[in-house]
Structures are given as structure tokens and as C-alpha cells.
Amino acid sequence: MNLATFCTTWVDDNARRLMAESIDKNIVDKDEYPQTAELERRCVRMLADLWHAPGPARTLGTSTTGSSEAAMLGGLAAKFRWRAGGGTGTPNLVCGPVQVCWEKFARYFDVELRQVPLRGDRYTLHPDDLATYCDDNTIAVVPTFGQTFTGLYEDVAAISAGLDQLHAAGGPDIPIHVDAASGGFLAPFTAPDLVWDFRLPRVKSINASGHKTGLAPLGVGWAIWREAADLPPELIFDVDYLGGHMPTFNLNFSRPGGQAIAQYYEFIRLGRIGYTRVQSAIHLVAEHFAKGISGLGPFELIHGGQPKHGIAAVSWRLAADAEYSLYDVSDHLRSRGWLIAAYPLPADRQDETIMRAVFRHGFTLDMVDLLLADIRRGLDQLTRNPRRTPMTRAEVGGFTHDATPTVPLPSHRRAP
Known part of the structure; x- marks a missing residue:
């Protein structure tokens, strides 16, 4: 997760x-x-x-x-x-x-x-x-x-x-x-x-x-x-x-x-055949997620996981004003056990925040559907109960572009 x-x-x-x-x-x-x-x-x-x-x-x-x-x-x-x-x-x-x-x-x-x-x-x-x-x-x-x-x-x-x-x-x-x-x-x-x-x-x-x-x-x-x-x-x-x-x-x-x-x-x-099968499967999972995330909320894809464009990852940004930030989305997903980074872009575009999910060997299409369901649930909750001010990077604590969160999961959400 x-x-x-x-x-x-x-x-x-x-x-x-x-x-x-x-x-x-x-x-x-x-x-x-x-x-x-x-x-x-x-x-x-x-x-x-x-x-x-x-x-x-x-x-x-x-x-x-x-x-x-x-x-x-x-x-x-x-x-x-x-x-x-x-x-x-x-x-x-x-x-x-x-x-x-x-x-x-x-x-x-x-x-x-x-x-x-x-x-x-x-x-x-x-x-x-x-x-x-x-x-x-x-x-x-x-x-x-x-x-x-x-x-x-x-x-x-x-x-x-x-x-x-x-x-x-x-x-x-x-x-x-x-x-x-x-x-x-x-x-x-x-x-x-x-x-x-x-x-x-x-x-x-x-x-x-x-x-x-x-x-x-x-x-x-x-x-x-x-x-x-x-x-x-x-x-x-x-x-x-x-x-x-x-x-x-x-x-x-x-x-x-x-x-x-x-x-x-x-x-x-x-061998070459095995790596081709494994890596192609990872890209298929990423593209399936990209298709799903593009239909949820005011999101715009930056990278949709296509093999010729980048690695088996999906990144996106908010394409329109919303009553929540991507940090709010990330925080909600963390409460469900998912760890997905939200962070600002580097120099000259640091006012733009994006999210990125990296898919690796072992992540399945069924797991993508579970993740998308949790994102949909979170967006519904954030829309019905908006924060007075959207969450900022400082409030999230632990997420960076090149590290995993330092805040531990609740004990009931930890993997066995």
C-alpha cells in the first residue's frame, strides 16, 4: 500500500x-x-x-x-x-x-x-x-x-x-x-x-x-x-x-x-521474456489507475504511466479550484492505509502541487480498484465536509518527493 x-x-x-x-x-x-x-x-x-x-x-x-x-x-x-x-x-x-x-x-x-x-x-x-x-x-x-x-x-x-x-x-x-x-x-x-x-x-x-x-x-x-x-x-x-x-x-x-x-x-x-512480462504488467496497472483517476475530481494527468513516456507511475494535479488540496487527499488516503506523496514541483513552479503514485511488482488491477474506491470515498467526504482552509504541506508532515512518510500508520491498518 x-x-x-x-x-x-x-x-x-x-x-x-x-x-x-x-x-x-x-x-x-x-x-x-x-x-x-x-x-x-x-x-x-x-x-x-x-x-x-x-x-x-x-x-x-x-x-x-x-x-x-x-x-x-x-x-x-x-x-x-x-x-x-x-x-x-x-x-x-x-x-x-x-x-x-x-x-x-x-x-x-x-x-x-x-x-x-x-x-x-x-x-x-x-x-x-x-x-x-x-x-x-x-x-x-x-x-x-x-x-x-x-x-x-x-x-x-x-x-x-x-x-x-x-x-x-x-x-x-x-x-x-x-x-x-x-x-x-x-x-x-x-x-x-x-x-x-x-x-x-x-x-x-x-x-x-x-x-x-x-x-x-x-x-x-x-x-x-x-x-x-x-x-x-x-x-x-x-x-x-x-x-x-x-x-x-x-x-x-x-x-x-x-x-x-x-x-x-x-x-x-x-530473462528478457520474464522481465518484459513483469514490467509490462506493472505499466498496465499504472495505465488502469490513470484512466480511473482522470475520471475522479478536478484532476489533470501529468503522466499516465505509458511505457514510451515514463516509468510505471502516475502523477496528477488539481486542474480547477476545489475546496480541498492534494494534501487533504493524501491525508485521507493515509487514514485508509495508502501512502501516496503530495509535494510541490521544483524551482520556478513551486506554487504547483502534484501527487504521484509509483506502481511496483505485485500491485494488481484489483488493488487499483480498491485504491480508486478509497479516493472516491475521500473526495466525497472532503466535498461534503470541506475544511475551513485546505491542508498545506507543513500540516501533512513526513511526505517529500524522494522519501516515504515518517508518520506511522494506525496499528489497525498495518500490514501483517
Whole structure:
């Protein structure tokens, strides 16, 4: 019933066993646990192939503790490539609305974060924004392939074409890092003709979260580079005090190998056909909900869960004046056990509040109908008994765009 989180909330018994049996396997100790290292390498090759790297067998990549670490590794590689190419001064990164990990990267590693504000009716980064924000110190443009706020895909192909035009006109030659935290495990199966990955030569690296739409347990992300030359050797450290010479290029060091092993288990258990079926089913559920929510109340869809437009999530806003706010709707749903976030949009559109429901493996059409019935019941109650003033964000307490509520459910609504 938690539709605020993007993360895996259901794990099968075999994956649980693998996690338990791997709790003592240190994934960084490749000499002591060579088979764990081999499973990680296989996952990297599979993802390189899934995302159309030119030579999957030669592509470099790594598992991480999550997509945030993977994003930071991609950003660091871009910064080191820029510096090796003669870059001086303060580097900058150009993006649209992003998850907080990019704000952390910019602050921790002394990079200027140039977030393009939302303009007019825009919810994503557009190619015509690039010329204004990019310059010789831009280490990369970061399109978000599965935006945290709305669930929409930013148009990576159009952004790449825009950077091509900028370079052809005498501007800098700027690479792309794709933040595919959520979309990287969806689009290859549900919208395979959508070009966003290494099929675009300008895309040098991709990060994705295995514990979101990758169906793996919490604690695994992936960073993949287009070619070995795109990962600067200065970022790779050779460690010899664990029993053998082994390269490492993670921000973390020792960590359990179970998450990567469980990811490999899902890859070989489901395969391409299985992932296509599972992910298509999730999108079907999202579209069913979108159809229902568009017929309730004064709501306007922002993203309806369509595979070519974004992840399996639905986002909407109030399209007309009402005697209640989306925070009121969210609060009522919480009283029924549903956790659905309501929050303001980022810079230049913070006066607009939206709601977003993220659908994951295991959510069924029957559950959608139950949710819609509770929304309908809540809207009827709010219409019959309006508050003197609609609820505000501060009164809700706990909801943010990238976190689940901190307020616990009533004991009688908690899942067993």
C-alpha cells in the first residue's frame, strides 16, 4: 500500500535465502570470493548488452550500494575526463529537476550544479535550454530517464541532438550521463524502440538502481560506461592487501555481495521474456489507475504511466479550484492505509502541487480498484465536509518527493 517509494518491497523466498547465505561474502574481496566477483561481472556484461554498449564484453562497470553511488561515479568520471581534456576553473553539470544525489555530488565534489528551472508548462529538461546553460566547463549533461517528481522520461535522443548542434556551431563537445535510476530496467523491455542509451554515441555512462525496477533487494545499483576509455584510469585503485591484486572503483569499500548475487538470480530466473512480462504488467496497472483517476475530481494527468513516456507511475494535479488540496487527499488516503506523496514541483513552479503514485511488482488491477474506491470515498467526504482552509504541506508532515512518510500508520491498518 506504499505507493510513495520507488524501491522493491517484495522479495521471493529464494532471493531471501541467497541474501542470508551471502551475508558474510565481501564483494570487494575478489580473491577470497571469486564466484561472487564473477556474478557481478556477468551482470555488468548483461546490462552493457541490454543498454546497447558497442562491445559488452569489454565494457567496464560495477555494482554499487544504490543508484546514488552509481550516479556519483558517473559524475566523477565525467569530471576527470573534462580535466584530462584541458578543463580548468570550476566544472559544472547541466540538468533539469533531479534527485537529491546530484545535489550531493555537486556539493561533495566541488561542481556547480546548473539546474534548468521549469518554464511554462514544462516538466522536463528540453534541448533548447542547453545553449544557455552549457559552456566549456560543462563536464556533462544529465537527462533523467524516469524523473523523481513526475515519472516522465526526459528526451535523451533530442538532448543528444541538441548537443550535436551546439558542437557543430563551434560550441563545446559535451558528453551525456543518463540517470536511469528507474527507467533503465523498464524501457528496454516495455519500449525497446525508444532510443536513450548507448545507441547514442554521446552517452558515455548510465546509472540505474537494481533495487527499484530491477526487482532486486534493497542495496544494489549499477554504473556502466560505454567503453573502457570512458572510465578514467585515475579512478581505478589496485588493492593488494586482501590476498591478491584487484581493481576497485567504488566510493564504498567492504560491503556484502548478496544484493548483486540476488540481482543475478533475477536476471537468470526471469530473462528478457520474464522481465518484459513483469514490467509490462506493472505499466498496465499504472495505465488502469490513470484512466480511473482522470475520471475522479478536478484532476489533470501529468503522466499516465505509458511505457514510451515514463516509468510505471502516475502523477496528477488539481486542474480547477476545489475546496480541498492534494494534501487533504493524501491525508485521507493515509487514514485508509495508502501512502501516496503530495509535494510541490521544483524551482520556478513551486506554487504547483502534484501527487504521484509509483506502481511496483505485485500491485494488481484489483488493488487499483480498491485504491480508486478509497479516493472516491475521500473526495466525497472532503466535498461534503470541506475544511475551513485546505491542508498545506507543513500540516501533512513526513511526505517529500524522494522519501516515504515518517508518520506511522494506525496499528489497525498495518500490514501483517
